[in-house]
Amino acid sequence: MSSTGPPPEYTSFGCTLCGTRLSFRVKYVGKKTKCPDCGRVNVIPPPEVKRAVPKPLAMEGEQFELWGVDEAPLPAEQIAKQPTLIPVSCRLCYTLMYAREAHLGKQAKCPDCGTKTLIKRPAAEPTSGPVGVPDGQEYQLDPTSAPTPRPVPKPVAVRQAEIREAERRAYEEKEGGTSDSDAPRKKKRKKKRAALREQPVKFPLVQRVPAMLLTAPILIRWFVLSVFLVVVSSFGSFGAGDAASKFHAVAMVCFFVISCILGILWLAAASAVWLAILTESADGHDELHNPPSTDFVEWIGEAMYFLISAVASAVPAALIGKAMTQLAESLSPSVADLGPVLAGTGWLLAFPVAILSSLEQGSPMAVFSPKIGKSLLTCLPTWLLYYAETMLLIGAAAAGSVWLIGRHPLLGMAAAPVLFAATLLYFRLLGRLAWQLSELTSIEIEGAE
Incomplete structure (x- = not known):
């Protein structure tokens, strides 16, 4: 199909060697020309005939258009205008088909297996909703299963302070009870201390001085910390002295740092x-x-x-x-x-x-x-x-x-x-x-x- 417009005046083509675009008038069609870039001789071809663009099939027949402003009906109205479709399942292959109400009582041929199926209205589905319970038979909640109130989160520092305060009060009660005033509390603690003491001594700086040091808690701690102190001293002795080589100097510094860290832990x-x-x-x-x-x-x-x-x-x-x-x-x-x-x-x-x-x-x-x-x-x-x-x-x-x-x-x-x-x-x-x-x-x- 040729174009209905005026005939072209120029023809354009590309060089067969370098692809340079060349344009000439139509009267020079069939003559030879030399490419200005590569020197290749080319024959000037006739101009290409533009064909009319075919109209898409979708543009034929009834066309869809857009609604104007405030012209579109409500969704419920659009649904109401749609024809009622009845679902039909093939009795052999269960292919789902749809039929209109006018086809009720007729046979529908399955497009897959060719089996005919009677078109009938589907059974009404039961309405969904809450099932009523007779009066007096309602479910009752167990009062003991009621959720407890959520605890109020406390910062870690506040929680530790409360724990230490509870420990301090427990210790004061053990030593002699608590009281609002300071003087009665000290008096009770003094009486409690007197009850916990051994037989009174006349010279505390002389009599029964080693008694506490010979008990099991002190002896165990003396043994453990003494061994720990020997280890700290050993690391410290390794870190002291003159370095014989660079490797020895690095090792001395490491041992000195280890002895300092362990020494702080021992002192605490x-x-x-x-x-x-x-x-x-x-x-x-x-x-x-x-x-x-x-x-x-x-x-x-x-x-x-x-x-x-x-x-x-x-x-x-x-x-x-x-x-x-x-x-x-x-x-x-x-x-x-x-x-x-x-x-x-x-x-x-x-x-x-x-x-x-x-x-x-x-x-x-x-x-x-x-x-x-x-x-x-x-x-x-x-x-x-x-x-x-x-x-x-x-x-x-x-x-x-x-x-x-x-x-x-x-x-x-x-x-x-x-x-x-x-x-x-x-x-x-x-x-x-x-x-x-x-x-x-x-x-x-x-x-x-």
């Missing part, structure tokens, strides 16, 4: 044992009624009492060392040799005051208590006896450790259990001192919260 665990011995001895007990907790976080809090008190006690020791250095410059250089000894003695004199003050006031930052300071004057003989015993203890432990280390390097490992046992006895004496001070004055030593 030992602080819990020291504090338990001190507070139980201050209550007049010869055994642990409230052993240390297994919570590492609580160990860190208890260790702060000893660390802060030790640092605060170093202040007078540093002043004594500086004074001895100035005296050595003005008097004699030999006086400077006494500086470390006097500084260590000053630290040993100040540490008991600092740790008892912090426990008496219930805060590790309160390193001085007026009541403890006053007891240095009112209970001077008791303090002097305590200082004499602790000086002898520390001197004996130091001398024994030096002797063991000097005999053989392997015997030096035995110095760790000896020194740790000396610290347990030291805090046992400190607790007995606090007990005697509480009997002579109004000082009350509380456990770390």
Whole structure:
């Protein structure tokens, strides 16, 4: 079918070699031309005849159109205008067919298998809906199966605070009951402590001092922590000294870091044992009624009492060392040799005051208590006896450790259990001192919260 438009004036084609598009007038059809790009000679073909586009079959017959604005009927009206179709299933192959109401009672031939099936109206489906229940026969809910109210979520910090408060109240009830006022509570606790004590002793700093240290809870903790201290000391000795090679230097640094980490863990665990011995001895007990907790976080809090008190006690020791250095410059250089000894003695004199003050006031930052300071004057003989015993203890432990280390390097490992046992006895004496001070004055030593 040719186009009905005017004939074309130009013909276009592509070069048969390079594909360059060339255009010429119709009068040059059949002549030869040379491609300007590649030089190939081509024959000019006639122009292509454009054929008319055939009309799609869908455009013939009844056409669908779009509804105008607000002209479309409602969906219910459109459904109502549709013819009613009756579903019919082939009685042989069950092919689903549809027929109109005018075909009721006639035979419908299946398009798949050719079997004829009678067209009939399908049975009415029962209406769906709730089934009524006679009065008095309704379902009854069990009151016991009613859901409980959902618990209100609490932050972890609030929950831990409640648990510790409950533990503190239980401990206070065990020690002597609780009361709204502070004075009656302390009086009841004092009576309860007196009931839990062994037979009263006249000299707490002398009589039955090792009794608590020989009990099973203390011996087990002494053995475990002594072995732990030997391990820490071994790692520390490996990390000290001169490096023979680069590999040795790297290994020394690793051992030193491991010894520091294990040392911090050991100090936290030992602080819990020291504090338990001190507070139980201050209550007049010869055994642990409230052993240390297994919570590492609580160990860190208890260790702060000893660390802060030790640092605060170093202040007078540093002043004594500086004074001895100035005296050595003005008097004699030999006086400077006494500086470390006097500084260590000053630290040993100040540490008991600092740790008892912090426990008496219930805060590790309160390193001085007026009541403890006053007891240095009112209970001077008791303090002097305590200082004499602790000086002898520390001197004996130091001398024994030096002797063991000097005999053989392997015997030096035995110095760790000896020194740790000396610290347990030291805090046992400190607790007995606090007990005697509480009997002579109004000082009350509380456990770390």
